[in-house]
Amino acid sequence: MSEESIDFDELVLKHKDKVFNLCYRFLGDYEEANDCAQEAFVKAYRSLKDFRFESSVSTWIFRIAVNTCKNRLSSAQYRRSRYMVRLDEPKETDDGAQAVEIGGRSLSPSAELDRKEKGELIQEAISSLPEDQKSVVVLRDIEGLPYEEISEVTGYNLGTVKSKLARARQELREKLKGLI
DSSP states (O other): OOSSOOOHHHHHHHHHHHHHHHHHHHHOOHHHHHHHHHHHHHHHHHTGGGOOSSSOHHHHHHHHHHHHHHHHHHOHHHHHHTTOOOOOOOOBOTTSOBOOOOOOOSSOHHHHHHHHHHHHHHHHHHHTSOHHHHHHHIIIIITOOOHHHHHHHHOOOHHHHHHHHHHHHHHHHHHHTTTO
């Protein structure tokens, strides 16, 4: 993408999965993450004309997504919704039948359940971290961003990124000790 123009459709296609994953790791909820990712892209679209190319486009969109997640986490409405129980209607197909998803399994049902439970424990532990530590863990260990880009996304200097990451990893080790 050049400085003259940014193809927004290309931007979304290229970054939608990573932005969604980032939001999911922050929020721990599929629907909230989907909403937050969409909100981040709307914000990016609205501020596209103000983008100054001082960082990469991916760094810019990640920064918008991180800030959107932080805003969502701090909102009173979000905190209240975390205590609500969702009783969604079963999804129906076009012919009115209830849809059932059946996927091929490479693991036995007990191994798949064990994997899922461990994943939930890890997600819960990550979600319980303070926001500053959570952001660096998600960006480095899950999204695989280099330290320099994490520094740009979060606004922390490089040494701060590394120290927050070290503290977060230590806290995760303590929380998950004996559980996985």
